[in-house]
Amino acid sequence: MTSPEKHRRQPARPADLRRRSALAGEAAAASAEVETALSTPADPTSAAFFDVDNTVMQGASIFHLARGLYRRQFFTTRDIADAVYKQAYFRIRGVEDPEHIAQTRSSALSFIAGHTVAELEELGEEIFDEAMAHRIWPGTRALAQMHLDQGQRVWLVTAAPIEIASIIARRLGLTGAMGTVAEHVDGVYTGQLVGDLLHGPAKAEAIKSLAAREGLDLSHCSAYSDSYNDLPMLGLVGDPVAINPDPQLRSHARQHGWRVRDYRTGRKAARIGVLSGAVAGALAGGVAAGVSARRRHH
Template identity: 80%
Template sequence: MAGDRTRRLDLQQRSRLAGEAAAAAAEVEHALTTPADATSAAFFDVDNTVMQGASIFHFARGLYRRDFFSTRDLLNAAWKQTYFRIAGVEDPEHVAEARNSALAFIAGHTVAELEEIGEEIFDEAMAHRVWPGTRALAQMHLDQGQRVWLVTAAPIEIATIIARRLGLTGALGTVAEHVDGVYTGRLVGDLLHGPAKAVAVEALAEREGLDLARCSAYSDSYNDLPMLGMVGDPCAINPDPRLRAHARSAGWRVRDYRTGRKAARAGLMLGSAAAGASLAGAVARRRLLRGRG
């Protein structure tokens, strides 16, 4: 019992530290530096809300292609991405594993290096995965003179690139520790996930003078209820089953930009098998070429 309480307190402390670090690291982009509606803003989750799949996986795959880490690491990430897309929910065990290993593969690399590579990876693997419907919602808020922030467990550097390339105000993301511009491979607190997102939004709102009752929030995941529940206008985007049920009972808006969800999930299963075969073939070819070299 005491051990469970200690773990809960530890999680709360890590979440708060992660949220505060994310808010402190957030920089305002140039899309809307002097908003017409200064006390209202919109907050968007990224994975499966703004773009299809997990942004950290797309980023990791891009790093793999640049020989940042091993095939085994990528296959492990691929399995978690496949589960995420088919099940439509985040497994708590996967989140815990991610916390223990998150960003370890960037240890020793510089912030400048990751930012430059991140720009390339956005063009290669992320830009075409953005949901047009969600992008239109974000633009609607911008057109109304409101600021629009991404709130994601992805690294703050990647989140900021996505925000900038979409013309949004800025981003809140997971903060990786770095010393003299070089990553240590450790997180500041925890992943920006679940309760940590609410802490980050609250801290940002206080800093920017936002009235949360006049703000909107968008997510696909039940895990983001802390963030969704703190604003006056929550909306479920491509929701997982638990969030869909909660949104309906609470009278929240629901938007689903996926088409033929059941068929899509079956297709994803087949596609995942094909992707696995393709990846295995690519690995074999790489090893063969290296052997010839």
Template identity: 75%
Template structure:
């Protein structure tokens, strides 16, 4: 006779398999969109490459926050839209894990604010938002690390949960090889508001890198990866040269235990402020914060 514990174990296993399936799908979809910048002359015969997370690794703060704020200012969505998406994310975080409908709602709300807009629109606006809000937030130290890899003839890829279109803009602006990010489904160039697989987060990043490595003939044991978050341990453990950059507490502890190099470009209050913001900003909640921030500015 099946016990409650047995039923819970089966549910947990089904969720684990569903997460794995979505992570693989998201990773493969992101790797398939990764185009090499044609202007670069990095030799393709190199079997080593470097992979960089974006938020708080390459850029101060969360790129999705800057994107959502810029889109809100351009009337892409209303405060009611983003509040609804933020509620779904919060509800999922606290009680939705037991309910498949809440899990799906949280996923689909993550990039729902671009539904009905075109790929061309997001790319054009993304260029403007990078210049307005992201360019001066690049960590010089991390940028130097990326350039060092390029100078050594290695390719450099961004791997981020941000929309792949924004990731590609950041990579191009920084002169990197390319980027992988969350892939939003679009039909005839118009976004449906659905994701392909899942957010490119955690295990999905590792799947994306594995798919890209297979396509590009990379030897992951000779590759490097950089991140600030313990959520990216699947990616960091995949390569032969992991490095913690501006690490959170868990990643710093793990890096010290395993003898990984640590690079911290934050100082004093800035480190505390950036760490606090990273904990608050994520997915649709980033848009809610962006909207609130913009409203406060208008009231001043």
């Protein structure tokens, strides 16, 4: 006979229990906030704008994209090793000069040069499923759904490529996305940007343009971000919210009475989030810079 002992479920580890408790608390808190907000009448002039990296999704979306493309042999480790080091040095030390910034901008999306828009969109769908879908913060997703349920439109606003931003928005059932636009000719990427990265002040300009076109009253709108760099966007709206904020944004939010929602688990996770954001950005920038250098060499 089979011993009953073999059928007994193994006790959960303390770390697993803590993680389950954290997720349960996160879901409950988000649900309570949603239920309260749903009693507010719909306002056609209001909308919500969400940053993506570390706000909607854990980590940097362009990092997940670059890693997925690397696995599909878009480039090699050797191509990016030196560039990653340089990017990490500048980002972590906080030392940047105009020449470095210009180089970063010019090479930001060069790793897709020569590939087609259709190819990137198809692979982006695959990469979302394998690397991004499970990284969506449930609490942030619940907040976005709250706005949709109130009859509001919801846009993602991110420095990530517009193709990836649009995939994320579509998979989450959102209205749309605004992201960095890469130049393409006859459906083939040139490796150059149209304008600049959608970052910092550029996000605010994009939102103002959209609001004018869609008849939105920004004082009735909400914006969500994790980064102090998004103050131009957050400062535009009547309801700015700090999600998983970096230390500077957390301090600013508290000083100005903004809502703060942190879906990370514990202080260790918060510290890791700050460092991983810098490293992910370094890798993403390094990927672009490395491939750009390789193409110039060839």
